[in-house]
Amino acid sequence: MKPVIEVKGLKKYFTTPRGMLHAVDDVTFTIEKGRTLGVVGESGCGKSTLGRTIIHLHESTEGQILLDGQDVTNLKGKNLRQAREKMQIIFQDPYSSLDPRKTIDYTIREPLIVSKRFSKSEIEQKTQELMDLVGIDERLRKAYPHELDGGRRQRVGIARALALEPKFVVCDEPVSALDVSIQSSAFSDSIYRY
Ligand SMILES: Nc1ncnc2c1ncn2[C@@H]1O[C@H](COP(=O)(O)OP(=O)(O)OP(=O)(O)O)[C@@H](O)[C@H]1O
Ligand SMILES: [Mg+2]
Structure with missing residues (x-):
């Protein structure tokens, strides 16, 4: 089955007054069409940040996001709006x-x-x-x-x-x-x- 989402080495770091916060650090996975992936972990471990970064509510710090085989990591403007839909x-x-x-x-x-x-x-x-x-x-x-x-x-x-x-x-x-x-x-x- 073709993957719908491929996440490769994804990182999201936040700059905070106390330094760099590694909310998502080198996450890699693939989800095939029709499948569900559960992400489990204690509060604050970065689950929401991971989801938000994949759909571009946060800009990723490093890594790659593919949607239906298309690299959407660095899309901007109209292309990003289309991918977001x-x-x-x-x-x-x-x-x-x-x-x-x-x-x-x-x-x-x-x-x-x-x-x-x-x-x-x-x-x-x-x-x-x-x-x-x-x-x-x-x-x-x-x-x-x-x-x-x-x-x-x-x-x-x-x-x-x-x-x-x-x-x-x-x-x-x-x-x-x-x-x-x-x-x-x-x-x-x-x-x-x-
Ligand atoms: N916009 C932001 N700016 C700075 N730090 C953030 C921001 N969003 C989240 N964080 C920090 O990133 C870390 C991960 O937060 P996140 O909300 O992703 O955790 P979570 O696993 O979803 O937790 P919960 O189970 O409580 O929902 C936390 O330390 C949080 O304080
Ligand atoms: Mg959360």
Whole structure:
């Protein structure tokens, strides 16, 4: 099977007042299409930074990132925007990752609008499909993030991440905001069905 993501010798160092912090240090792995790779480690060991660096939310310090065989490590401008559409993230913290001033409806459809690839009616239809996929009730369309509980906010984050049918999704503890009793069932099921 062809790899979707290849990470080679990836490093991300942060400059801090106390010196250089080696958050990600020489990480190498490959993920094939349709496969999931779990990253486990204690708090602060660099899991989120690794995911963020792969999808270019952080600039890498060293190493190489290949998406579908294409070297995307040093892309800039339009090429980077195009590559980013194929790599999405479900954030660890749904409280801070959603814009408090935007309705749920708009938050989910925004990536579709920004991509400029869809007509108005396609955007309408896809938004509805995404809401159904993650189980967000129709009546919450015009709600704002603060009106939702942690689980529903996280579902919105998932719908948004899946909107452009990415090839690769970083799931940064995507069920940590949910009640323990449902973390392993209905919710994660909606990702795997996708
Ligand atoms: N933007 C940043 N600037 C400076 N240091 C950072 C930055 N982001 C993360 N770090 C540091 O990098 C290290 C790795 O953090 P990271 O959030 O990746 O860990 P984690 O494994 O995801 O932890 P957790 O399990 O708590 O989510 C930590 O020491 C953190 O303080
Ligand atoms: Mg983390």
